[in-house]
Amino acid sequence: MKLVHQINLAFGIALVLVLSVTGIIIHYVLLDHLIGAQKNDLKAMSAEMTATMQQGYTAMSSVAVKDYALAVPIAPSNLSVNAILTDSTGSILSVSPSTPYSISSFTSVGTNNMAKLQTATVKSIQNGTAKDFITVDNVTPQGKLTLYTPLSKINTIEQALLKRLLIIFSTAGLVMLILSLFITKKFIEPLIQLRDELNKVKERRFADVSFVKAGGEIGSVAKSVFDMAGELNRFNHVQKQFFQNASHELKTPLMSISGYAEGIRDGVFEGEGVRKGLDVIMSESARLKKLVTEMTLLAKLDSEEDVFKTEEICLQDLLTETVERMNPLLVKKGITLHTMYADIEPVKLRADRDKLLQALLNVVSNAVRYAKHHIYIHAEIQNMHIVIRISDDGPGISETLLPYLFHRFVKGKDGESGLGLAISRAIVERSGGLIQAGNERGGGAVISLDFPAVPET
Structure with a gap:
């Protein structure tokens, strides 16, 4: 499967999971909110009805309770609210269906409306064991007033709201999916171009490789x-x-x-x-x-890795041996070698001693070839780096030759094989150092070698 399809499939699955979990959470949160709001409404209605019944109880104090127990005001029927009135012993005095506020709207126990409700069902509603109803209790002068409303009404409202929310979420998810297709294509396109460029590398068409613009x-x-x-x-x-x-x-x-x-x-x-x-x-x-x-x-x-065997080397000893090795050639050419490293503290670097000695001999012998009278070897410590500068008073290095001086078979006038400085560069770089060439302001070539110093233990 292509990467673009994998990304889109993964995003689609993640989107469906997120929307599903969100829908389930919203379902329970919304249902809980609606039930709480309905309970608050029932509590307010119960308080109002209790106050009304209190007034009726005061006005009818000379009448027996069983004669005016029916005087229970009721909410409008469109609220689907019903009431149950019980006395202090728990006996049902009255059950009210959803009818308008009216004393005459109540039917005492034993009437037709009461017959429609089984006594066990009424008591389970009043006791709160009926899970299909929302109930609220309040104490009245006559006993206890219980208001209840079917939970199905809340479920209907909640499902209607949830459907609308799901439609909104689905639309937003579809828009996000389309947007993700566009964004994925934008991200994948540079990778496709990059794959084509890598195929050029595989086919050894290095010069044909183009730069792919991407962020x-x-x-x-x-x-x-x-x-x-x-x-x-x-x-x-x-x-x-x-x-x-x-x-x-x-x-x-x-x-x-x-x-x-x-x-x-x-x-x-x-x-x-x-x-x-x-x-x-x-x-x-x-x-x-x-x-x-x-x-x-x-x-x-x-x-080859094993051709280079590193060890800790004392800088002063290495430079001293280099000078001693070059003395016969210096005497023969009549050139004076000046050293400036005796005043620095003993310091060590890590490299292959024989190979690094050969690299220094190559550089110094190259300086001897072009020097007129003097060669200078200067060493110093800069920020835990050893810097060695080998310069001469010769004609210097031509500007055309300077960028290619350390390449193989590149040699100046009177050069030999053109491999000496290339070997020196390879040895210095294998030692973790850097070799550079340039010209002094007053004339003459200068080659600098930079190595990391070994920290003192």
Whole structure:
């Protein structure tokens, strides 16, 4: 079943349940209210009748009670109110049907009207055991006056009112159901569009994915899908470019190795030329080996979890070892390395020591390649974050190259494989850090690494 039908069905069932429960509650509340109102009317009528009977009792004080016990005023017949008058012993003196106010309207016990009502029924009404009547008692000079009215009249009124209310509720429910169909369609439509866009992702048509406009959580999901498609499209493009660049980078040393090997085999090179050819073969083989090693490491960093073994590392020890490893190359190039981290307190970060050392060596060796005379390594603590800045006094990074500096096989002038900084970025990000590149105001490149510091225990 489609989601739109499931939502509409669920809403319809909920609406029917709510209306049913509401109808039942209104039935009992309305019935209770009408019964209470009728009792109040009977009490008022009983008080009025008692007062009238009191006056009649005073005026007829010389007459025996049994002779004027019939002088009981009665309400209009359209109210369906009846009266029962009993003496102090509980004997029925008079029963009145619904007739207009009149002394002559009463019939004493033993008359035709009294014969119509069985004595047992009259007493059950007076005692309140008859559930089909509403009764009210009041004490009179003659005894006890009981007014009663059939409950069926109240039920008839209540059912008529309830029917009207149910008609109103049903109409309102129908309007709500129609409105829910419209609202559900409005909500479901973005989901249908989102499903179509996800099908494009499934078919690897990342560039064709469009942004679905929607509000609330659906809008957030739609934005995430759109961003994901863009990232997948970029990753797909990078992968294709990676294979193209990788094939080109691998082909160049292979062609050199193949060319010199064929020349030596065919006798093209003789004497010193053979030695030079073998040196080229050895050099290109080493370069090829390094390239394959870096590509393998980069692939492992992207896909394998167990290749990265984290531990707590002392920042000062890590930077000191980096400087020591770079000293031979610095001496060879005649470059001075300045360090500015000795004055900070010992601090630790969590990463794979060997991998992070390699990332720093890649960054520093890249600075050595372009620096003129000086390289600076500066480290500081900012809001429980370790910030390392490696800068040089070289020409800096071109603005066209800067956005792609950490991509694979992207290299500047005099660059080697174009994988060193890409590997550094992968290692830094696996360590929970961030690496960025830029240019100093006075010239020269600067690469900053940001890592969360390990809190002191």
